[in-house]
Amino acid sequence: MLQLILSMKVHDPVIDRPLLILAGGFGTRLRSVVSEVPKPLAPVRQKPFLYYLVEQWMAQGVRSLTFLLHHEAERIEDFLDSEKREGILKECELRTLTEPQPLGTGGAVAFAVRQLALDGSFLIANADTWLESGIHQVWDTPQPALAVVRVENSERYGAVQIQQNKVFDFKEKQQSAGPAWINAGLYHLHADLFHDWNGRPFSLEQELFPRLVSEDSLRAVPLKTDFIDIGVPTDYFRFCRWIESGKRDTL
Numbered sequence: 066m067l068q069l070i071l072s073m074k075v076h077d078p079v080i081d082r083p084l085l086i087l088a089g090g091f092g093t094r095l096r097s098v099v100s101e102v103p104k105p106l107a108p109v110r111q112k113p114f115l116y117y118l119v120e121q122w123m124a125q126g127v128r129s130l131t132f133l134l135h136h137e138a139e140r141i142e143d144f145l146d147s148e149k150r151e152g153i154l155k156e157c158e159l160r161t162l163t164e165p166q167p168l169g170t171g172g173a174v175a176f177a178v179r180q181l182a183l184d185g186s187f188l189i190a191n192a193d194t195w196l197e198s199g200i201h202q203v204w205d206t207p208q209p210a211l212a213v214v215r216v217e218n219s220e221r222y223g224a225v226q227i228q229q230n231k232v233f234d235f236k237e238k239q240q241s242a243g244p245a246w247i248n249a250g251l252y253h254l255h256a257d258l259f260h261d262w263n264g265r266p267f268s269l270e271q272e273l274f275p276r277l278v279s280e281d282s283l284r285a286v287p288l289k290t291d292f293i294d295i296g297v298p299t300d301y302f303r304f305c306r307w308i309e310s311g312k313r314d315t316l
Contacts, residue, residue: 077124077125077126077200077201078126078201079126079128080125080126080127080128080129080188080200080201080204081128081129082129082185082186082187082188082204083129083130083131083158083160083183083187083188084122084127084129084130084131084187084188084189084190084200085131085133085174085177085187085188085189085190086118086130086131086132086133086189086190086191086192087133087170087173087174087189087190087191087192088103088105088115088132088133088134088141088192089133089134089135089136089138089163089164089167089168089173090104090135090136090192090193091136091167092104092136092193092296094296094297094298095107095295095296095297095298095301097298098298098301098302099301102137102140103136103137103140103141104192104193104295104296105118105141105192105193106140106141106144107295107301109304109305109308110305110308110309113144114193114195114295114304115141115144115192116144116148116153117195117308118190118192118195119148119153119154120153121195121196121197122190122200123153123156123157125198125199125200125201126200126201127157127188127200128156128157128158129157129158129160130154130157130158130159130160131159131160131161131162131177131181132145132159132160132161132162132192133162133164133173133174133176133177134161134162134163134164135163135164135166135167135168135173136167138161138163141161142161145159145161160181162176162177162180162181164176166266167266168265168266168267169266169267169268169269170268170269170270171259171266171267171268171269171272171273172262172265172266172267174189174254174259174269175259175262175267176262178256178259178260178262179259179262183256184256185255185256186208186253186254186255186256187253187254187255187256188200188203188204188251188252188253189251189252189253189254189269190250190251190252191250191251191294193250193294193295193296194249194250194251194292194293194294194295195291195292195293195294195295195304195316196212196214196249196250196251196288196290196291196292197290197291197292198288198290199212199249199251199286199288199290200251202286202288203251203252203253203286204253206253206284206286207253207284208253208254208255208284209252209253209254209255209258209277209282209283209284210252210253210254210283210284210285210286211225211232211248211249211251211252211274211283211284211285211286212248212249212250212251212252212285212286212288213225213227213232213246213247213248213249213285213286213287213288214246214247214249214287214288214289214290214292215244215245215246215247215287215289216244216245216247216292217243217244218242218243218244219236219241219242219243219244219245219246219247220238220241220242220243221238221297222238222241222247222248222294223235223236223237223238223240223241223247223248224236224240224241224245224246224247225245225246225247225248225285226246227246227285227287230284230285230286230287231281231283231284231285232274232277232278232283232284232285233278233281234278235270235274235275235278246285246287248270249288249292250294252269253286258273291315291316292316293307293316303316304316
């Protein structure tokens with residue numbers, strides 16, 4: 066059933082710029098149920114979670130993938146190399162970059178910009194977050210742009226407050242509850258934002274994005290699509306059940 070559904074997907078036009086994937090985290094909240102592999106390789110119906118992400122990105126037209134790694138980088142590289150040789154990555158441009166030390170989400174991107182001499186704009190996605198669609202909506206929105214999705218309870222995530230498709234504030238997890246827009250873990254940013262990096266760890270979410278909000282420049286891209294962050298056991302198991310069911314219901 067699952068294989069039939071996946072083979073019927075309509076492929077979107079190709080995006081000719083790189084997608085940077087944040088895949089270097091330690092996944093501490095998931096370790097109680099996934100301890101033998103890094104979080105992006107958490108098993109879902111006998112395949113790594115990352116397999117489903119890559120497949121979905123490719124179905125949306127992504128053809129250049131750059132994985133930003135740190136924790137257990139070699140294991141993720143082994144999976145990617147295998148898929149590049151004889152799997153779903155055969156038609157993709159694939160690069161990996163391993164941080165010498167944890168640099169945070171912003172530092173990881175800045176490190177990639179510097180090491181790979183990136184210029185222009187690019188997409189960024191989390192390696193633990195599933196979005197059924199949205200790549201083209203975010204890409205077609207002038208940068209800097211951040212995808213948001215609506216959830217019934219924002220307490221786990223913190224809320225993104227938007228008005229006329231601009232972000233005007235972020236609410237921390239402790240201050241957020243009930244229905245709200247949240248950060249969906251998909252961004253359209255420009256390399257120029259990272260050229261003055263001082264080499265230290267920093268956070269996209271806690272440092273760069275609030276600065277862009279203060280400049281009234283961060284666009285919001287509301288998505289109506291299936292979303293899940295597998296960072297905690299409850300949601301990881303929910304995603305497993307969804308895939309096993311053939312994705313007949315919404316997440």
